[in-house]
Amino acid sequence: MKRKLLFTVTAIILAFLLNSCTSSKTLPVVSDNEVVQSGAILAESKDMGDDYIDSFLFFGESTTYHMKNRGVLSGGKDTKQILANRSGTAILDSSTYNMTVISPITGKEVLLKDAVAAVRPKYMLLTFGLNGAVGNIKKGEEYFRSCYIKLIDTIKSASPDTRIILGSCFPVASNMNMSSYTVTVKELNSYIEITNQWTLDLADDEGLRYLNVNEVLIDSNGYLKFEYQVGDGHHLTRDAYLKILEYIRTHGYK
Amino acid sequence: MKRLLILSITLFATASLLACSNKKEYLDSIPCADILNEVEKQLPIELGYESYDTDHVKYNFERYDLDDDHALRYSVRSDNIDEFGIFHAPDEKAKAELLAVTESYIEEMKKSKRTFIESYAPNETPKLDSAEVRDYGNYVAYAVLSEDNCELFFETVERLLEK
Numbered sequence: 001m002k003r004k005l006l007f008t009v010t011a012i013i014l015a016f017l018l019n020s021c022t023s024s025k026t027l028p029v030v031s032d033n034e035v036v037q038s039g040a041i042l043a044e045s046k047d048m049g050d051d052y053i054d055s056f057l058f059f060g061e062s063t064t065y066h067m068k069n070r071g072v073l074s075g076g077k078d079t080k081q082i083l084a085n086r087s088g089t090a091i092l093d094s095s096t097y098n099m100t101v102i103s104p105i106t107g108k109e110v111l112l113k114d115a116v117a118a119v120r121p122k123y124m125l126l127t128f129g130l131n132g133a134v135g136n137i138k139k140g141e142e143y144f145r146s147c148y149i150k151l152i153d154t155i156k157s158a159s160p161d162t163r164i165i166l167g168s169c170f171p172v173a174s175n176m177n178m179s180s181y182t183v184t185v186k187e188l189n190s191y192i193e194i195t196n197q198w199t200l201d202l203a204d205d206e207g208l209r210y211l212n213v214n215e216v217l218i219d220s221n222g223y224l225k226f227e228y229q230v231g232d233g234h235h236l237t238r239d240a241y242l243k244i245l246e247y248i249r250t251h252g253y254k
Numbered sequence: 255m256k257r258l259l260i261l262s263i264t265l266f267a268t269a270s271l272l273a274c275s276n277k278k279e280y281l282d283s284i285p286c287a288d289i290l291n292e293v294e295k296q297l298p299i300e301l302g303y304e305s306y307d308t309d310h311v312k313y314n315f316e317r318y319d320l321d322d323d324h325a326l327r328y329s330v331r332s333d334n335i336d337e338f339g340i341f342h343a344p345d346e347k348a349k350a351e352l353l354a355v356t357e358s359y360i361e362e363m364k365k366s367k368r369t370f371i372e373s374y375a376p377n378e379t380p381k382l383d384s385a386e387v388r389d390y391g392n393y394v395a396y397a398v399l400s401e402d403n404c405e406l407f408f409e410t411v412e413r414l415l416e417k
Contacts, residue, residue, distance in 0.1 A: 062373075085332040089370075094309050143313040146309050146313070150309075180368070
């Protein structure tokens, strides 16, 4: 009787452990011929090519805008694939969904929803989390989600067929100037990690996709690889952007 | 000595009466949105203003249950940090707390947004420094505007609310 009970309990524990392991949001690497659709995280796929990248509209902080400066997209420094205002950056807050941007079509300042409606991109990659990182942690996940959801809903209304991908916010390097922050570099990277988890959870809940670009940017200590930053600890080199674009192509969303 | 004492008391009483009669009184039932609609006419800007929704108050103000009416507006231009708002409190006690909460909102904005604004719109930074909160009766108003526009904002609000 005792042996039967011990066996049953052991079997239940093993079953529970096995179930926990397989229900993780992290997906395994798949074959070159397959694009995995399940879950939020975009897993490794065949290289989708430059046409795939050309079908994207990118919107985010200055680290997104600098793809324009580095000339890594079609059109080089005159690319029409970056959505931004005149200053080239944005912060995710309760007014972001209604901000003005420079229309890639007309070059005039218009509301974000009007710019998206004019372009109607096949894919849109949103990347937020560094600007206002400390404030986001202070205000909490519910606030972060509410700001992102307003933005996502605005884009969906403007261009219902656009496939929205939420990207991981890039980490910062050890030489980041922290004089204007009230936290250390390590703490800032941990905050970015937290908001990235919130972003992944949001993508999962909203039926969107998540691109974990940080896989190719992060060093063993959780910092941005030193050789990928231009000297200020957070803006990226051309090589870093080429790595990011390669990652996007090889983690395709079909 | 007696005469000096009587004179002192008379002067003191006169001064007190003058102080009481100079205390301004304010209206208490003008909708906050109406006040800001008038403000917008005085402070027109390119592309106009948009209203912050209730989420903004909920997540950015330490207390969001103190007022019975509010209106908050911000410049739609993303390189312009103009914003202003007005709350109405149901009573003096709530007004006092609201005043503290709104001052805290401005202080937090000055600390947390300064770096970002300095990097992307440095010309706007002086507006953080001139940001101010004032109260008029049971109304608490704040403005994040240039110094001149701040004065115009508060003049407009006071003119609308003064009895």
